[in-house]
Amino acid sequence: MSVPLTAEEVARAALRILGEIAPEADVASLKPDVSFRDQMDIDSMDFLNFVIALHEALRIDIPEADYSKLSSLTGCVNYVLAMSGGEKTT
Numbered sequence: 001m002s003v004p005l006t007a008e009e010v011a012r013a014a015l016r017i018l019g020e021i022a023p024e025a026d027v028a029s030l031k032p033d034v035s036f037r038d039q040m041d042i043d044s045m046d047f048l049n050f051v052i053a054l055h056e057a058l059r060i061d062i063p064e065a066d067y068s069k070l071s072s073l074t075g076c077v078n079y080v081l082a083m084s085g086g087e088k089t090t
Helices: 007-021 044-058 064-070 073-084
Strands: none
Touching: 007 044, 007 073, 044 064, 044 073, 064 073
């Protein structure tokens, strides 16, 4: 059995992926509770690529019905932690 991911690991992975998808964005200044699309110039295809890359990087299944839960950094961290057995952030 693998060790559950930490909030820091999930956030780091999400920000790295976002930086690859939107290299012009300042991912370090993203507000954690505001949707990525409201803060960055990404479209639905970019967001889909983000979800796929997150799935591959963290080895976690993300059903299409759950994509909206990944719209912000806090949402991503909480979703991945819940799915991997970690604890949610506040």
